[in-house]
Amino acid sequence: MKTSVINIAIGMLALFTASSCKKDTRQLNSDITAVSTLSAPVNSASLNLQPGGSSVVFKWNAASASEGGVILYEVAFDKADGNFSKPAYRVLADGTGVQQQATIPQDTLNKIASLAGIASSSTGTLKWTVMASKAANVQIGSAINTLQITRPAGFAVAPSTLFLTGSATEAGAADVTKAIAFKQTSPGVFELYTSLQPGTYQFTDKATTAGTKYYLNGSGTIQQGEQTTAISATTGAYRIRLNFNVATSNVVGIQSVGLFMSAYNTEIGQLAYAGNSTWSNARIPVTFYQFSWGRDERYKFILHTSAGAEYMGSVNRDNVAPAGQPASYFNLTPVTNDQWNNTYKFDPSIDTHNAKVDVYFKANAAYSHTGTAVN
Structure with a gap:
């Protein structure tokens, strides 16, 4: 009898618990009105x-x-x-x-x-x-x-990478996977130092046939499409700047790069375009200038472009000797035409010798240069 009472009590408790759970469970009401103003x-x-x-x-x-x-x-x-x-x-x-x-x-x-x-x-x-x-x-x-x-001129979504391809380029038009990469200088803005020959060229955001293509129209405005831009001038070196944010371009010819010695206040040699975004001279005679306090070895570079002369030098206004300095010592940046500021210093071994001087405007690295003594 006692066992039956206990079983009945347990059953009633289970029924009460189940009933309570059902009472506490309800559907979430997600009804809302639409925005009307x-x-x-x-x-x-x-x-x-x-x-x-x-x-x-x-x-x-x-x-x-x-x-x-x-x-x-x-x-x-x-x-x-x-x-x-x-x-x-x-x-x-x-x-x-x-x-x-x-x-x-x-x-x-x-x-x-x-x-x-x-x-x-x-x-x-x-x-x-x-x-x-x-x-x-x-x-x-x-x-x-x-x-x-x-909307303003330009592209709402600018490419994050850019390449140059076509018969007028150093890479040619046969294989787009060999297209030449631009340097991205800021979002939507690209720059490339290269050469062009008679032919046509275009730009692509990928070095594949599936890339989005762009070209320059007659006024130099960037357009999206499969068309190409023709060039009929003789082969020469150029700097190509493209700003997709405002769809503008700036293409200037570069005749030469001059080695400027500060103490002489003149260029002592010219570098010619050697291909692959590089200017070079294998033998420039270099003699430091003799002042009363010692010999002066300071130098920087001049770009002779179709738009005028531009100076490239050190980010540092006053520089130390190159020995023991990091590779970034030789990085190039636009500077003023001041005779003394933002110059580098040649290694002493170059004094009264020939120097092999190379300037690199590579897309995949900081713009830089080297100068070494040669016989």
Whole structure:
């Protein structure tokens, strides 16, 4: 009898526990309303985008949830004829999605406009709304504003690497995998010292047939496409600078590189282009200048270009002797034409001897040079 009472008590306790669990379990209510008011930018606002311009703040009124809780927001952009079923771009609201605003850089808006089919240097329409979500419930805003976007010249998404290829180049056009790499000097900006011969050339972001191709039109503006740029001048050395942020180019011929000795205040030798971004002279007679206090060994370089003379020298205004210095001692950087500042010092072994001098403008390393004594 005692055992039966205990079994009945245990059964009732289990039933009570199960009943209690059922009462505490309920479905999460994720019902929310759509965002119905967009406050900034106002409808039909015009934005004239500029590279690096101030960010634009998008604002809206809050959505509401029937039982409270966290609501996340995204600003959705689409083409003028889009319906936001597949937005061209989405930007999470400030504060990891919880604030009723989104601060969007102009560079991002430029990319969004490009994805929506608005060409550079032109004006087009974007639509935007705010998508509110709670759990898996996503509500597209009932309010939709338009923006008139004027894009700057240039590419919303610039290549991160760049190569030169074509019949006019040192690598030729037969094998694009041998295309010549540019140096990236800053995001979207590239530079290359090379030679060109009569023929055609183009640029590619990958040294493969699948790379995105670019060319220069008649005014020197960078364009995307399979076309090539023709060159009919005689073979010569050039410096090619391309800025994809504003779609501009600067191509200058380099006649020679001069070795400038400060104490003589003149060039004592010329370096000729030797291929592979290198200028060289195998034998330049070097004699240090005799002052009352000793012999002066300071020097730097002059680039003779079609746009005028440019000086290249040391990042240090006053330099020590090269013995024991790191390789970076010989790095080249643009400097002024000051007779004495930003110069290097030759090793004493070069005095009254010939010097083999090489200048390297390599894409995969710091611009640099060497100078060694030869018989």
